Amino acid sequence: MPFFDSLNQLLFPTRCFGCAALGLSICSNCRYDWHPHYYKTHISQLNVHSAVPYSSTASRIILASKENGLKGADNLIINAITHVLIKADFVNHNIRLVPIPSSPSARRRRGRSFIVDITKSVAQRSGLPLSDSLELTRRVRDQSGLDATARAHNMAGAFALKRGAYPRGDLILIDDVVTTGATLHEAARALRSAGFNPIAAVTACLAQPLR
Numbered sequence: 001m002p003f004f005d006s007l008n009q010l011l012f013p014t015r016c017f018g019c020a021a022l023g024l025s026i027c028s029n030c031r032y033d034w035h036p037h038y039y040k041t042h043i044s045q046l047n048v049h050s051a052v053p054y055s056s057t058a059s060r061i062i063l064a065s066k067e068n069g070l071k072g073a074d075n076l077i078i079n080a081i082t083h084v085l086i087k088a089d090f091v092n093h094n095i096r097l098v099p100i101p102s103s104p105s106a107r108r109r110r111g112r113s114f115i116v117d118i119t120k121s122v123a124q125r126s127g128l129p130l131s132d133s134l135e136l137t138r139r140v141r142d143q144s145g146l147d148a149t150a151r152a153h154n155m156a157g158a159f160a161l162k163r164g165a166y167p168r169g170d171l172i173l174i175d176d177v178v179t180t181g182a183t184l185h186e187a188a189r190a191l192r193s194a195g196f197n198p199i200a201a202v203t204a205c206l207a208q209p210l211r
């Protein structure tokens with residue numbers, strides 16, 4: 001549909017998600033901040049594999065995807081996570097991707113379950129199966145501004161296996177950002193306590209925790 005594509009460009013010209021410059025969804029300057037590499041950390045008894053260090057560019061890209069559902073920003077995150085899955089090389093494992101669920105209120109506000117949606121595209125692109133098997137069992141606070149102790153307390157016992165879910169195999173947790181690892185730790189705990197086997201996590205971004 002080239003006609004509609006060019007009409008779309010005229011009405012809604014592409015701007016950089018990092019700095020709003022016209023042209024590409026990410027300009028060459030901001031590409032410097034958002035360039036998928038491969039970082040491996042060990043947080044809360046989990047190997048965490050990530051693509052880009054958190055930065056103001058990264059935070060704008062994540063907001064554009066999470067809160068505004070912009071396709072171009074989704075694609076940057078999908079590419080980053082897929083890149084890390086390939087680099088991490090889980091080939092000898094029987095992998096299943098398990099997305100971190102969002103709260104019902106966030107799902108209503110955004111019109112979708114953000115990480116579940118992103119993980120569906122990652123599954124399509126990587127050929128790895130998805131198992132959307134976790135859910136929130138209670139209200140949790142927004143974690144920005146919370147330190148490691150507060151985050152751990154905020155997340156403790158917040159996830160459970162969905163009714164009827166049976167995520168066999170070696171489970172890879174998928175999230176947008178890892179900070180202290182409190183969310184990933186809780187997700188791994190919920191899976192392990194139900195007898196399943198989370199082996200690692202993959203995130204688009206790696207952030208420095210508040211001390």
Ligand SMILES: [Zn+2]
Pocket residue numbers: 016017018019020021026027028029030031
């Ligand atoms: Zn830019």
